[in-house]
Amino acid sequence: MEDNYNYFVAAAVIAAKLNEATKVAKNLSLTASNARAVALRAGEGAAGFKPLTEFIDRLAHVTIISSREINTLAANLSKMAANKFRADSAISRFNIVYKKAAQSEHIHSLDESYTRTKLHQSELSNGYSKQLLKLISELEQLKDELRTAVILATLSRVEASQAGDSFQEQLNNVAENVEVSAGQIKEYLTSSLQLVGILEQEST
Amino acid sequence: MKTFKIFENDTHQWIVIGRDPDKPNLIIDTNQYIVITKDNCLLMDPGGIELFSAMLATVIKLIPVEQITHLFASHQDPDIISSLGLWDQALNNATLHSPWLWEGFIRHFGMENIKFNGIPDEGNCLKLDGASLTFFPAHYLHSSGNFNVYDPEAKILMSGDIGAAIEAADAPMFVDNFEEHTRKMEMFHRRWMPSNKAKNDWVARARQLDIDMMCPQHGRIFKGDDVKRFLDWFEELEVGILEQKSEE
Ligand SMILES: [Fe+2]
Ligand SMILES: [Fe+2]
Numbered sequence: 001m002e003d004n005y006n007y008f009v010a011a012a013v014i015a016a017k018l019n020e021a022t023k024v025a026k027n028l029s030l031t032a033s034n035a036r037a038v039a040l041r042a043g044e045g046a047a048g049f050k051p052l053t054e055f056i057d058r059l060a061h062v063t064i065i066s067s068r069e070i071n072t073l074a075a076n077l078s079k080m081a082a083n084k085f086r087a088d089s090a091i092s093r094f095n096i097v098y099k100k101a102a103q104s105e106h107i108h109s110l111d112e113s114y115t116r117t118k119l120h121q122s123e124l125s126n127g128y129s130k131q132l133l134k135l136i137s138e139l140e141q142l143k144d145e146l147r148t149a150v151i152l153a154t155l156s157r158v159e160a161s162q163a164g165d166s167f168q169e170q171l172n173n174v175a176e177n178v179e180v181s182a183g184q185i186k187e188y189l190t191s192s193l194q195l196v197g198i199l200e201q202e203s204t
Numbered sequence: 205m206k207t208f209k210i211f212e213n214d215t216h217q218w219i220v221i222g223r224d225p226d227k228p229n230l231i232i233d234t235n236q237y238i239v240i241t242k243d244n245c246l247l248m249d250p251g252g253i254e255l256f257s258a259m260l261a262t263v264i265k266l267i268p269v270e271q272i273t274h275l276f277a278s279h280q281d282p283d284i285i286s287s288l289g290l291w292d293q294a295l296n297n298a299t300l301h302s303p304w305l306w307e308g309f310i311r312h313f314g315m316e317n318i319k320f321n322g323i324p325d326e327g328n329c330l331k332l333d334g335a336s337l338t339f340f341p342a343h344y345l346h347s348s349g350n351f352n353v354y355d356p357e358a359k360i361l362m363s364g365d366i367g368a369a370i371e372a373a374d375a376p377m378f379v380d381n382f383e384e385h386t387r388k389m390e391m392f393h394r395r396w397m398p399s400n401k402a403k404n405d406w407v408a409r410a411r412q413l414d415i416d417m418m419c420p421q422h423g424r425i426f427k428g429d430d431v432k433r434f435l436d437w438f439e440e441l442e443v444g445i446l447e448q449k450s451e452e
Contacts, residue, residue: 009260009269009294016264079257082290086253089289 008085010198011078014135018071021188022064028181029060035156035174042167049159049171055152056178059145063185066142070192073135080128081202087121132199139196143189149182205262208377210417210425211358215334216241218358220419221262223374228254233373234283235421237362239355240267241333246274248353248362249284249421256287260294269294274332275318276339277302278364279347280309284421289314301330301339305349323351340409342366344402359416366406367434368392369423379424382433388423390441397443407439 005013032053039049094114101107153175160171205225211218222235236259237248245267251259263272272295277285279302288300292315302310304322311320327339340352345366353362369388379385397403418426418434426434 005269006293008257008290009264012257012261012264013269015261019265075257075261078261082257082260085290085293 005195005198007198007202008078008081010195011074011081014192014195015071015074015078017188017192018067018074021067021185022071024181024184025060025063025067028063028178029057031174031177031181032057032060035171038167038170038174042163042171045162045164046159046167046171049156049163052152052156052159055148056174059148059152062145063142066138066145067185070135070138070142073131073138077128077131077135077199080124080131081199084121084124084128084202087117087124090117091121128202132196136193136196139189139193143186146182146186146189149178153179153182205258207262207266210419211360213357215357216332218355218360219266220377220425221259223377224255224258225373226258227373232283232370232422235419237419238263238266239332239335239337240271241335243271244273244332245271246276246330246332246337247272248276249278249364250275250287250291252283252286253290256290259287270297273298274330275300276353277306277310278342278352278421279303279350280306281347285310286313288318292316292318303349303351325349327351342406344397344399345406346396346398354413356414359414360419361410361413361415361417362419364421365396366438367418367420367423367426369420371423375424377425379426379430382430385424386437393438393441394443394445400443403443404439407435410435
């Protein structure tokens with residue numbers, strides 16, 4: 001279904017997905033501060049866990065900032081796309097006029113408007129392509145960042161296994177949360193990157 | 205744009221979208237209402253071209269675009285439905301419900317994909333999954349072909365331009381001081397509403413409805429006793445008047 005989207009719908013869908021990603025990242029950040037509290041209580045038994053929580057927190061932070069940024073970029077793109085659609089349809093209507101009124105004495109009085117709209121259209125087009133490239137690189141960067149999540153989860157499990165019995169389960173939960181959250185965010189990013197294809201068709 | 209959920213039960217919810225901080229200055233601020241059911245969504249008075257992107261982005265945060273299956277335009281005004289040409293590109297499977305009177309006019313906004321369902325003068329009913337919505341006649345208030353949307357379960361009347369107020373774009377969503385609020389409504393109703401007869405007929409019919417919230421397209425929502433206060437105020441008001449500047 002999603003690959004049938006019109007291009008300005010696709011951009012709005014990306015914005016919405018990143019909005020969801022921000023929510024998950026906020027949860028991840030909560031997980032990190034909970035984990036820190038657990039690690040403190042566990043004391044020596046979970047000494048290795050504390051630095052990990054800082055990494056988790058940093059990952060959450062980066063994700064929040066960058067998904068907000070992508071969200072804004074995508075919303076912008078959707079707006080530009082709608083404007084571009086208006087410019088595109090004006091141009092195609094001007095072209096019809098040129099054909100239909102070719103014999104008209106005043107046909108060339110349209111030239112200035114045509115040139116102006118063409119210029120506007122190409123400005124929008126360029127701006128659109130630039131923003132799109134930025135969007136793609138932001139999406140890919142964030143996806144890269146999230147690779148560390150797998151490592152963090154694994155390390156967290158190792159640390160958990162060394163902690164005392166009473167904390168082991170809680171720390172395992174932290175690992176689990178990191179894994180699940182990162183997985184969800186990655187899914188939003190992957191499906192956003194798929195939608196980018198629709199946006200790219202429009203920028204040519 | 206901001207969203208506020210104003211009603212929810214197990215079959216549907218009502219959401220108001222408005223107070224757009226990025227709205228260009230000279231554009232009148234509008235409230236958009238949506239009803240979301242299990243598989244469908246009705247977008248009421250979706251607004252102008254300038255608002256389109258912000259609206260689409262907001263709605264898509266709530267539901268997938270393919271769930272937008274119904275649009276409603278209370279009348280033909282640009283602040284109501286000039287975004288139609290863009291929605292028409294965005295939606296593959298949607299129906300626009302609007303007064304039959306305006307079909308030939310509204311199509312000028314561009315409509316190739318969306319189906320048109322003309323509402324007869326006496327109004328009718330739209331069933332969406334478990335929800336049942338009534339198109340309630342409000343002709344000449346202000347447009348000569350005009351409907352409100354009434355939801356007997358939610359006890360909500362979406363009243364379009366009736367009850368509209370002109371005020372700051374960041375005003376609260378609900379009326380808090382009715383007396384004060386009338387000052388922001390008076391000119392709008394006197395000038396835009398052309399007929400006392402149509403107005404009084406509407407007031408009489410609206411009094412028969414059980415209304416908890418009356419939701420206009422501009423300004424604030426009336427709640428509880430303020431609904432009755434509005435009906436009383438509106439009944440008293442002389443409309444269809446172009447107020448001349450007094451020459452003193
Ligand atoms: Fe109107
Ligand atoms: Fe209006």
